[in-house]
Amino acid sequence: MNMQFAGDLPKGIQKITDLPNDELGDLWDSIIVNDDLKTQLLSQAVLNFTARPKVSRAVLPLHGVILLVGPPGTGKTSLAKGLAHRTSNSFSGGKFRLVEVEAHGLTSSAMGKTQRAVADLFAQTVAELATSGPTIVLLDEVETLAVDRSKLSLDANPVDIHRATDAVLVQLDLLAESHPNLLFVATSNFPEAVDSAFISRCDLVANIPLPDAEACRKILEDCLVGLAATYPKIGDLIRQPKFANTAAAFVDLDGRTIRKTVANALASDTQTALKPETITLDHLTSAAKAARSNRNLKGGK
Ligand SMILES: Nc1ncnc2c1ncn2[C@@H]1O[C@H](COP(=O)(O)OP(=O)(O)O)[C@@H](O)[C@H]1O
Ligand SMILES: [Mg+2]
Incomplete structure (x- = not known):
């Protein structure tokens, strides 16, 4: 772990892992899915760290976001963590890190504070980490952070959640511009609950099916x-x-x-x-x- 984060982790971060990490490699291997799917995920993640920093966004409008969707228990979280390891392993000498965001902790902060918490997490913590080296951020169960606003009724749900989703989108755009050595890997059991503006920012949406x-x-x-x-x-x-x-x-x-x-x-x-x-x-x-x-x-x- 980076010295600056020794001890207490910044708010909203659950864990920071230096990569490569063989345990995460074992996790990747333990998930049995079509090999083509694993290859597609790994290739998209690798491209993020090769072409994205070098090619103008006007040419390739990459945001650095991969979304894994599928029923619960199909290996999405395991694949996302394993992908971080395999990506770092594809580059010799790159000091990659996996940063796990704690979405539930952010959204349960006091009313009216979620937007601020999300903005701080991305604009300060994540940006700082990405400045010190290639960084892969796991947004597990992203529907808690980027809620589909079109499916929320304004009176049934706190405006706070809408603002939090806005904050995520704004920050993703800013980070995509300023930090090309950053990759978000998001997962969702409920893709219909994920905001469509978030989905449209994803460079790849991969469906993780039930095993055949x-x-x-x-x-x-x-x-x-x-x-x-x-x-x-x-x-x-x-x-x-x-x-x-x-x-x-x-x-x-x-x-x-x-x-x-x-x-x-x-x-x-x-x-x-x-x-x-x-x-x-x-x-x-x-x-x-x-x-x-x-x-x-x-x-x-
Ligand atoms: N396709 C799979 N092949 C092998 N094991 C699997 C598969 N999908 C899920 N598992 C097992 O289920 C556990 C939970 O998987 P997880 O990655 O948390 O799923 P999800 O995030 O989709 O709910 C894993 O530790 C793994 O042992
Ligand atoms: Mg999961």
């Missing part, structure tokens, strides 16, 4: 292989003929739910929880069925 059948199987396998590091017998499950049927029971679940469902299966009964290596494919299949019916209860498709 093949990806579900891979996520399940990855999870079981991970467990096998502690409980070697669990690795045998993948080689059983009925494994394909078990994997099929996980289709339609998001990546986070798939991994949580494996944990539920380990907790099928107290005996299995005491000896996790005794988990069976039947335990997994039942847990997956339960997860799918829970999801239906929650109103999922």
